[in-house]
Amino acid sequence: MVTKQQKSEAKLDLSSADLQELEKKEKTPLEKQLDKVICFLPFLMTIIHLLEYLYIPNYPGNQNTFTYVYFLGAFAIYYLIRGLLAMFNNKQFKRWRYKAPLQTLIFFLLMVYDILTLKTATLLLPYFPWVDQLINAILSDWSFLMESTTSSLSLLFQGFILGAIVGLLSGILCGYFEKTNYWISPFVTVIGSIPTTTWIPIVMVLAASLRNGALFVISLGVFFALHNASFAGVRSIDREYYEVAKTLGAEQRQLMTSITIPAILPNVFTGLIQGMSTACTSLIVAEMMGVESGLGFYITWQKNWAQYDKMYGGILVICIMFLAVHFVLKLIESHLLKWKDA
Template identity: 30%
Template sequence: MRKFLKKYTITILIGVAAILAWEILTRYGEVNPVIFPQLIKVFGVFFNDAKELMLGLASSLKLLVPAYVGSVILGIGGGLFFGLNNRIRHILMPYVHLLSPLPPTLFIPYAIAVLPSFQSASIFLIFIGTFWPIFLGSLQGVLIIEKHYLDNAKTLGLKGNDFLFKVIIPAASPYILSGAGSALTMSFLILTMAEMFGAESGMGYFIQYYTDFAQYDYVIAGMIFNSAVILIALLLFEKFKKRLLFWTNLKADSN
């Protein structure tokens, strides 16, 4: 605990200063009390409507989890496949360069028209937005592997699954996980956007619903809740990433 406080002392002080500034402005400043509610009202939402917030989180995860898991599986698999097959990569990479920069919002009209429900359309949009960072990260990870590592693996007789899981994936894993981290952030962005414009539940819906009724204490509480969920998810991912890439930390320490 002492080590944590020492490391994040300035960070904590900035947060405390922001809270104090908000409290002073809403109590003594000439600000609109509807748009800028006092913090006691905002935090009161967490006590009075915690169940609604948690139900919204559960609804959001039903969309986010299958989309993200699907993008991880297909993104890593596709990236490794393209990286290891020069002929196929040469033929299809122009299409990758064409499609990967397109924002998921461009697919909204077709997602709504073709897919049977809002849930399936949202999962599709999240998948589209998260697939490319993982795919491109995996592809880049394979392409940057130094040739002498591959030659050494062939000399040792490694091939098939042994070659893939003992050489390719470990060597490419920093880029794979970097792409997966970017995709995780993107998934929350697309999720919130989708829920604010078409959902009947979820974290984004919570904010949009109370915005329509000008209940900004609920809006700010929803924003804080969303931020906390995203922060926790990213911190857990970073912890998972560091554990998988422990060998990179050892290499850095040795240098």
């Protein structure tokens, strides 16, 4: 057991996360063994799903391939390795113990969906293709999907970067200078209350090209998210920090770079993540309504031809793309904001 004196000494050099771990009640031997079992649940669930896929008969007329077997086998190997690594590394153990239940649930839901589609036809084609069919559709149309993904990413990041820069600058200036806030905030409040996608039909008509119109709509959504986040961040800064810095001889530029920008970074990353979500929505809607390239165009194209397996494949690629971008943003945030956990 950890004594109170040990806890007090540990507080001198431990982070908040470490302190929370230290304060937790020590687990019983049974709870520790249960944690180890939970680390292997994703592996066991994947094996159960694999057996269900191979040995439960398909509904008459439904056919499957071994593509999904390779998919499940790869995940089973991955989960087995993660479980074994967790047994020999305490840090890996805590991380995987936290993630394992959700990973288990995902493959349980995939198994249920497989039973409802491929095995029993409770959910009928063409609107509900089974997972094996979905993966094969993605593989068969891989080049077109990658071309569409590249186009969407190009448009997404151009609009995202443009909107983020303008929103960040306007939010800081409005939060920092009252006169700037007087002139800009009323327009931001009124226009920001209108959903971004509402502007798409108007912008598509007025813009010089459909792509430029989509770029503007994406930038607009990101602009509002970053403006509001950075504005709130600046206004939440204690003014005494500025007074102390001025007393020490800091200039206006130094106040901005040494106090304002570091202090609003948590708000900025919250705005970036929110803005990325808005940007992805605006991107797909804009592509569906006119831009003749990208994943939104791909999904609409396949839906019009009743190729629902390929349509769902496009939706799946969008989800993966958004998760990847979100992961990168969180990675950058954790790197730049290490001091938050100190």
